[in-house]
Amino acid sequence: xxxxxxxxxxxxxxxxTFRLLEAVRAYWATLEGxxxxxxxxxxxxxDEVYGSLDPGAPAFSERHRYAPNSPYSASKxxxxxxxxxxxxxxxxxxxxxxxxxxxGPYQFPEKLxxxxxxxxxxxxxxxxxGDGRQVRDWIHVRDHCAALACVxxxxxxxxxxxxxxxxxxxxxxxxxxTILAHLGKPESLIRHVKDRPAHDRRYAIDTSKAExxxxxxxTESFASSFPSVxxxxxxxxxxxxxxxxxxx
Numbered sequence: 083x084x085x086x087x088x089x090x091x092x093x094x095x096x097x098x099t100f101r102l103l104e105a106v107r108a109y110w111a112t113l114e115g116x117x118x119x120x121x122x123x124x125x126x127x128x129d130e131v132y133g134s135l136d137p138g139a140p141a142f143s144e145r146h147r148y149a150p151n152s153p154y155s156a157s158k159x160x161x162x163x164x165x166x167x168x169x170x171x172x173x174x175x176x177x178x179x180x181x182x183x184x185x186g187p188y189q190f191p192e193k194l195x196x197x198x199x200x201x202x203x204x205x206x207x208x209x210x211x212g213d214g215r216q217v218r219d220w221i222h223v224r225d226h227c228a229a230l231a232c233v234x235x236x237x238x239x240x241x242x243x244x245x246x247x248x249x250x251x252x253x254x255x256x257x258x259x260t261i262l263a264h265l266g267k268p269e270s271l272i273r274h275v276k277d278r279p280a281h282d283r284r285y286a287i288d289t290s291k292a293e294x295x296x297x298x299x300x301t302e303s304f305a306s307s308f309p310s311v312x313x314x315x316x317x318x319x320x321x322x323x324x325x326x327x328x329x330x
Contacts, residue, residue: 085279088153095157096164099125103168110174123176124234125165129219129244130155131180134282141219141286142180144242151280169240177237179230181245182287185304186223187314188324194218196324198258199315202267212277214255217284221247222302222311232296243295246287250304264312 084091106123113121132142133149150156168174183194191200198208229245237243255272262269293299318324 084152084154084157088157091154091157095154096160099161099164103164103174107168107172107174119175121175122234122237122239123165123168123174124230124237125162125176125178126230127162127178127180128155128158129180129182129246129285129287130282131159131162132285135284135286137217137284139284139286141246141288142244143288144180144244144291151282155282166240175239177233177239178242179233179245180242180287181226181229182219182221182247182250182285184223184226185220185308185311187311187318189223189315191319191324194254194257195261195311196315196319198261199265199312200319202262202265202271203316203319205267205271207273208258208262208271209273209275210255210258211275211281214253214258214274215283216254216281217251217286218254219246219285219287220250220252220304220308221245221287221300222304222307225300225302229292229296229298229300232292232298236296238295241295243292244287244289245292246289246300248300248303251284251286252304260308261312264309265316 103123110118110121129142130152131148131150132146133151135142148159150159162178165176165178169176185195189196191197201208225247226245229243233243258272259269262271289300
């Protein structure tokens, strides 16, 4: 959506983050003593700000240079820089996390996994960009939430922490074919379409810093948890627990 309408993402991720930072800075200025020291602004970002990795290249660490390739990732990178600047300029107590792709049983059906499930259940075409060999690093939403709690409670002021899953690097085409297999649907539903502009080839996350700083480890192996997530998502969409988006 950021490719067709980038302004919404500029307003949300850059201007919106600025508005939040200004409101928080004004509030933080009223705090004293331990309350002021304990305060944290937790900024949740994405691995997309680092750009694209070549096959076999080391995973993104917190020292990886920013190289956003789409309006969305550029807007997120801009928000990251604003948060960092407010820490260094005003001393605002901020912590930032950069996470990989999330998956879980209540995900809204516009992301890859839930979208493919809803389309497969309806026997509609599953549109795959390009050759489908783009690699993403997947983290279960429970592991992500646990990491966020650690960053919020124990992260250093000005600290940045990468958050990823256990053995979660998978090609998009593998995700799609696995979903079809679990739902008993044919691979003939797959339709390869023209690749989207600025489609990064590979993401991977190095979580060693977060694991060293906190008593946190991702526990949900993608290989073992993905089948149950597919079943739960399918059940939630079938029952109407999670409605399909209008026109989708």
